[in-house]
Amino acid sequence: MSETDYKIDPTAFGLFLVAIVSLPLAIMQLKDEGVPTREFFTLMGILILVVSYIAYRNGSNFGFIVFGLVGAAVTLTGLGMGEWECITFGIVFLMALIWSALIKTPETLTFICLTTALIFLTVGLSTVIGGDYWHWIIGIVSLANFLLTSIWPTPLRWTERSQLSERKPIIPAEDHYTPAGKQFDFSHAGSSCVNHMVF
Numbered sequence: 001m002s003e004t005d006y007k008i009d010p011t012a013f014g015l016f017l018v019a020i021v022s023l024p025l026a027i028m029q030l031k032d033e034g035v036p037t038r039e040f041f042t043l044m045g046i047l048i049l050v051v052s053y054i055a056y057r058n059g060s061n062f063g064f065i066v067f068g069l070v071g072a073a074v075t076l077t078g079l080g081m082g083e084w085e086c087i088t089f090g091i092v093f094l095m096a097l098i099w100s101a102l103i104k105t106p107e108t109l110t111f112i113c114l115t116t117a118l119i120f121l122t123v124g125l126s127t128v129i130g131g132d133y134w135h136w137i138i139g140i141v142s143l144a145n146f147l148l149t150s151i152w153p154t155p156l157r158w159t160e161r162s163q164l165s166e167r168k169p170i171i172p173a174e175d176h177y178t179p180a181g182k183q184f185d186f187s188h189a190g191s192s193c194v195n196h197m198v199f
Contacts, residue, residue, distance in 0.1 A: 009058065014051035014067045015149040017044060018112070021074055022146035025119075029139035038078040045075025062105060066096055066113065073120060086124030093117030108148055115145040 021044045024036045048071035055063030073081075073089040097113035118141045126134030 010051045010054040010067075011063060014048060014055075014063070014070075015112070017048050017051065018070060018116070019146050019150040020044060022119075022142045022149065026139050026142035026146055029135045029142060032135050038080070040078070041074050042078030045071050045073070045078060047071075048074060062100070062103065062109075066100075066109075069093065069096065070116060083124040083127035086120045087128070090117045090119075090121030090124060093120065112145065112148050115141055115148060119145060 021036075021041070024040070028034055028036065048067055050071075052064050052067035052071050055067055069089070069092060073086075076085065093113055094117045097110060097117060100110040100113050119138065122134060122138045122141060126138065
């Protein structure tokens, strides 16, 4: 069976994009050097929105909504989103965390919802409350988000590869076998379902 028989699962790509956003933010905040450029946030946000669209095409509700929210939030950050918008996104990500727990997605994905929510909440609250300690909190949370999103896709890919390699070919029933010609007769055989990648 060829690779084209399977739908593209955008999960790993989306998580790596989130990791790319998180690490520069973590480093710059821990060094108290501000944040990455607006162009960086805007471009990465658009790419994450593309991942959301691919998840939508594959019928992944959780992937579509979460990556859509992340992509929108990152893009708007690049376009100059205000503190209350950040806080709102943080609250919505907490709601996504509850949903993730209820539908029993992998624990790592639930933790990613948590760390993403904390990033936007701390960024928003740092402006509303003020203080010179917020960059430490934002840096630590962003670093945790990077570690989760960069480590998680690797076992995800290997698990799928293992599952694909374990699939066995469909063997037709004995009554479709023609001993004289040593060939199978598939005239009465049914069609198999296409495998669905679940996010």
